Amino acid sequence: MSFPQNLHTHTVFSDGKNTPEEMVRGAIRAGCASLGLSDHSPMPPAADPDEWSMRPDRILAFREEVLHLREAYAGKLELFLGLEQDIDSSPPQGEWDYLIGSVHGIWADGRYLAADESADRFDRSVREQFGGDYLAFAQAYYRRMAAVARKTGCDIVGHFDLITKSNEGGRRFDEDDPRYRSAALEALEALLERDLIFEINTGAISRGYRTTPYPAPFLLDAIRQKGGRICITSDSHQSDTITCAFSQAAALAESHGFRETWVLAKDGFRPVGLTEYKKLG
Numbered sequence: 001m002s003f004p005q006n007l008h009t010h011t012v013f014s015d016g017k018n019t020p021e022e023m024v025r026g027a028i029r030a031g032c033a034s035l036g037l038s039d040h041s042p043m044p045p046a047a048d049p050d051e052w053s054m055r056p057d058r059i060l061a062f063r064e065e066v067l068h069l070r071e072a073y074a075g076k077l078e079l080f081l082g083l084e085q086d087i088d089s090s091p092p093q094g095e096w097d098y099l100i101g102s103v104h105g106i107w108a109d110g111r112y113l114a115a116d117e118s119a120d121r122f123d124r125s126v127r128e129q130f131g132g133d134y135l136a137f138a139q140a141y142y143r144r145m146a147a148v149a150r151k152t153g154c155d156i157v158g159h160f161d162l163i164t165k166s167n168e169g170g171r172r173f174d175e176d177d178p179r180y181r182s183a184a185l186e187a188l189e190a191l192l193e194r195d196l197i198f199e200i201n202t203g204a205i206s207r208g209y210r211t212t213p214y215p216a217p218f219l220l221d222a223i224r225q226k227g228g229r230i231c232i233t234s235d236s237h238q239s240d241t242i243t244c245a246f247s248q249a250a251a252l253a254e255s256h257g258f259r260e261t262w263v264l265a266k267d268g269f270r271p272v273g274l275t276e277y278k279k280l281g
Contacts, residue, residue, distance in 0.1 A: 002078050002265045004276045006242050007036035007156065008100055008199060008233035010084075013062045014039035015052040017238040020065050026239025028077050031280060035242070036264065037066050038082035038100055041089035047105060047112040053086070063094060080264055085152040087144055088112075098264055100199070101154025103162070106140045115141055116159075119166040134173035138163055139183045146187035149194045155269070156231060157191055159201045160184075160215045168210045175216060185222060192226045197262050197269065200253055202245040202281070203235025213249050220256040229269075231262045232277050246281035250274040 010016035011023055018026070020037055027035040039062055040053040054062060063081060070079040080097040087103050105114040113125040130136045141163045148154065161184060167173060173180065191198075200220075204210035215223075223230065230253060234244045253261065253274060260271040 002034040003261075003263045003272045004032050004243065004246070004280055005034040005036070005231075005263045006032060006233050006236065006246075007038060007080065007082055007098060007231065007264060008084070008158065008201065008203070009035065009037055009236045009242065010039050011037060011062075013058055013065075014054045015237060020062075020069055022239045023236070023242070024069055024073055024077055024079065027242050028073075030243040032077065032242065034078035034080065034263070036080040036082040036098065037062075038084045038098075041083055041085045041092060043086055043089055044112075047086075047088050047114075053089075059093065078266075084158060085154060087148050087151045089152075091153075098156065099152060099154045100156045100158040101148040101152035101196075102158035103141065103144045103148055106137070106144055108140070113137070115163045116165050122166055123172070135177060135179045135183075138173065138180050142183040142187040146190040149191055149196055154196065156197045156199055156233075158199060159203070159235065160188070160191075160198060161219060162214065164214070164216065165204055165209050168212065175218075181218065184219060188219060188222055189226075192223070192228050195229075197229045197231050198223055199231050199233045199235075200249045201233050201235050202249050203233075203237075205248075206234060206236065206241040206244040213245065213252060217252075217256060220252070220258075224257045229262050229271075230258055234281070243281035246277045247279065248281070250277035 011020045042056045043053040066081045082098045083096050084100040105112050108129040126134050126137050201214045232249045236242045262269045263272050
């Protein structure tokens with residue numbers, strides 16, 4: 001059995017708070033049958049002033065640690081070696097069990113503008129580079145998101161509408177605006193053509209930015225209507241949030257017509273029912 005499962009987690013190798021082994025133990029305590037460790041891929045220095053990604057010289061150590069833990073915890077937890085591969089990162093070296101493709105920011109006039117930075121910094125970026133037009137920023141973000149699979153070779157699309165991190169309740173821009181929806185749906189359509197898995201991501205809930213997961217309901221409807229696949233993740237940065245709001249995410253998925261989530265097993269991804277996830281977090 002490889003579920004319940006969380007494939008989106010971070011450790012001290014990037015911007016997580018706990019070691020890989022602490023995350024493994026946290027997953028066992030939370031009732032998971034399997035776990036993926038997926039630290040951030042190395043980023044260009046200009047895009048990572050706060051040093052939140054993995055350093056290039058740490059990749060080998062990360063791989064070795066995960067593979068060691070896989071053997072050490074065999075029979076207690078199934079462990080997978082993953083990477084959150086950013087669109088701005090160089091192609092990953094070596095074999096990985098899976099890749100999460102993500103866009104964490106855009107480039108404007110040679111400056112990197114993070115989509116998930118603090119609300120104040122996000123406001124300043126939009127004001128200085130887009131004249132306060134949040135929808136113009138969103139359009140630039142979704143143009144990049146449309147290309148994330150081609151650039152990263154990912155299996156899973158990470159936090160598709162990350163740009164809404166500080167926008168719950170429409171406090172900064174109107175997510176019903178045709179400019180916003182057309183940009184998001186166009187990017188979604190491009191990714192659906194590649195038969196990728198879209199995560200329902202509860203990370204912003206665990207860190208106090210949102211009360212609902214990514215992606216938005218209208219995007220979940222579009223994914224389901226097009227026959228797209230989902231998985232449930234918590235984008236966890238610490239060992240006590242590995243199944244944060246999983247029951248909420250499972251209920252949300254069901255309310256939009258999904259009956260299964262996809263999990264990774266030794267022979268690849270396969271669908272399982274949402275029942276076990278409704279008991280967690």
